[in-house]
Amino acid sequence: MQLFASFVFLALLQSHLGLTAVVKPSVKDITLDIVNGPAAPDGFTRASVLANGTFPGPVITATKGDTLVVKVNNKLTDNTMRRSTSIDFDGVFIDTSNIYNEGSPFVTTCPFGPGTSYTYTLPLGEQTGTFWYHSQLSLQYADGLRGAMIIYGIDIPSLISFGLGGVSDPEDPLAHLYDVDDESTIWTVADWWHNSSVPLFAQYLGNQIIPVADSGLFNGRGRFNGGPLVDYAPVLVTKGKRYRFRIINMSARSDFMISIDNHTMTVIETDGTPTQPMEANIVDVLAGQRYSVVVAANQPIGNYWISEYAVLGGGNPARNLNLNVTLGRGILRYAGAPIQEPTTPMTLGPADPNPVIEGNLRPPPVDFNLTFVTSMTANASSPSGFNTQWNINNIAYVPPVVPTLVKILDGANSSADFNVTENTFVFPANKVIQVTFPPSTEDELHPFHLHGNNFWLIKANNSDTLNEVNPIRRDVAGAGSGGTVVRFTTDKPGPWFFHCHIFWHFNVGLGSVIAGGLEETRERVRPTEAWENLCPAYNALPEDEK
Structure with a gap:
């Protein structure tokens, strides 16, 4: 009604x-x-x-x-x-x-x-x-x-x-599950460093250790050990309503485990794609991933902690004494509750965890199989000059001077037309590509992101099931010790980045390019003069302006 x-x-x-x-x-x-x-x-x-x-x-x-x-x-x-x-x-x-x-x-x-x-x-x-x-x-x-x-x-x-806040999309098959979806229901989580990325990246190249963040932020606010008591960001709800909270992990490193004291969450979207509803009390959100969760404001009026326990990037607080993973949080505040922090302890999540397990789906038959073996080589010499490298199939991605798209428009037709370190995989248009990440012995979970497309998650890292019946689709999935399988189609011709969204890893080699339908790309792309002027202008810049 x-x-x-x-x-x-x-x-x-x-x-x-x-x-x-x-x-x-x-x-x-x-x-x-x-x-x-x-x-x-x-x-x-x-x-x-x-x-x-x-x-x-x-x-x-x-x-x-x-x-x-x-x-x-x-x-x-x-x-x-x-x-x-x-x-x-x-x-x-x-x-x-x-x-x-x-x-x-x-x-x-x-x-x-x-x-x-x-x-x-x-x-x-x-x-x-x-x-x-x-x-x-x-x-x-x-x-x-x-x-x-x-x-x-x-x-x-x-x-x-x-005055019509909360109206749902009539084409959203899950619109009946929530009442409110607006800018107030957006949640951002992020890691934050007190130093700039330039010296921190130089430090990383020198010792192969990703700098640990100083704090975790919820909707742009957080705290660190010994720092000021910044007010936690409140999320305002009205008892009896159901809210679609859109969670975005904007981290450059950290994996956040999201939970709300005394409340459950129902996942209905992953990375822009609707999913079958899945109820949980913990949602593990990797860097770059997004989830929509429905939360019913059905508890007594009060203040409740929203916890965003940092699993990675906060992994070794001994490397940064500023970091306290319990201080990354927000407040779910009911209308009528006092404006104060919850009086309950700052836990790292529910005592009876029921985490989200990523689902499965059956896409079309596979046309091409790829295997991506990720590995890290320390103190290696490479064209990048890095002291440490992350590799895909023993190749560390190095950004070319001439962008991949420019080379394609100039006539590149095969992988051989690109530098080895561009890690570019060339396929015909409209084919189904399966990429397998075998179980890794490295103690890392890499959130791999495909630009401009999404993929079927055939096997999630935290599942033993190869599900080809009803997979979720998303554009970021973790690859680590459990092994991961994804499928996508080259129905959007062009070069698309496929890389780890831990930007520390990406910037020392953990990247690749999926290039589909090169002839179709040349037929369809008609760049503007403004775009064509970008590379000459950038190359002419002094180093301190790049």
């Missing part, structure tokens, strides 16, 4: 007020000024790289069918951090004809330097779900350039402005 009434009201608004933009796809202009500025999400002030001066950056919202026109102005001035930039819109499908707007440095584009701008045009098509944007250049997003991006099925922000 509530949904029916909402749509009657919507029809009346359209009829009497001419609000065609409420449901009609449109062009949405967004400006992101990338600036250096102070940030203190855990109370420690440091120089940062920020979108529109905030951490996290502003939330980008859109409606299915919209075209986003995102103008990014590079206003970076601090030469202690990277001054060029390039933006990736994680999980958003990019049509081959528009692949030059995909944002992967040295794969589909070049970064752009300080004092310049670039405009990303992103037709969203039929895609909906939970996404995010971040710098794809080196480790720059660890310095702060990251923000949420949500694509709704209908124009939720416009409806809220007319």
Whole structure:
């Protein structure tokens, strides 16, 4: 009845007020000024790289069918951090004809330097779900350039402005499970360092140990040992309502175990794809992953801890005495509860854990099989000059000077036309590719992310089952000691990055490129002059502006 009434009201608004933009796809202009500025999400002030001066950056919202026109102005001035930039819109499908707007440095584009701008045009098509944007250049997003991006099925922000908050997408098969889904129900979790990524990365290259974060953040706030008592971010709910919380792990390293005291969660989305509902009291979210969970506000009015225990990246607090994994949390606060912290202990999760187990599905038969063996080689010589490397099949990815897409447009046709260190796998268009990550002996869980596409998760790392019947689809999955199998199709011609979303690992070699349908790419891609000017401009920059 509530949904029916909402749509009657919507029809009346359209009829009497001419609000065609409420449901009609449109062009949405967004400006992101990338600036250096102070940030203190855990109370420690440091120089940062920020979108529109905030951490996290502003939330980008859109409606299915919209075209986003995102103008990014590079206003970076601090030469202690990277001054060029390039933006990736994680999980958003990019049509081959528009692949030059995909944002992967040295794969589909070049970064752009300080004092310049670039405009990303992103037709969203039929895609909906939970996404995010971040710098794809080196480790720059660890310095702060990251923000949420949500694509709704209908124009939720416009409806809220007319008093219709919580209206669900009529095409969402799970819309009956929740009452509220708006900007207030977005949860971001992130790791945070007090030093900038440039010296930390140099430290990592020297000792092969990823620097441990100083704190974990929930919705942009957190605490560290001995630091100020920053107010935890509250999430406001009304008793009796059901909320769709969209969880985005914006970490450069950390794996977060999310739980809410005295509440269960029902997973209904993974990385922009609806899933069969799965109830749990812990959701393990790897770097780059997104989940939507439904939570019923059905407990006594009060304050309840939201715990985000950091499993990785907070793994050895002895390496950073600032880190206290119990201090990463938020507060679920019911309307009518006092504005205070919960009086219950800060636990690391429920005493009777019931974690999410990633599901399975049966996609089409396989056309090509790949095996990706990940390994780490310390103190090795390589074209990258790194003292440590992460490899796929004994090859450490090194970004080429000429982006992969440029080479394809210039006539590259096979893997032999790319440098070995580009780790580029070439396939025909419209084929089914299966990638197997055998069980690893390394004590690491790598969240592998496929740009511009998603994949069927045939075997999850934490499951022994090969499920080809009803797999979930997502674009980030963990590969580690349990072994992982994914499948995807090359129905979107072009070069797409496939890499570990632990950016420390990615930046020392744990990356590859899946290049499908090279001839089809050349037929469909018609770059703009602005894109063609990016590489010459970037290559002409002095080193301190790159």
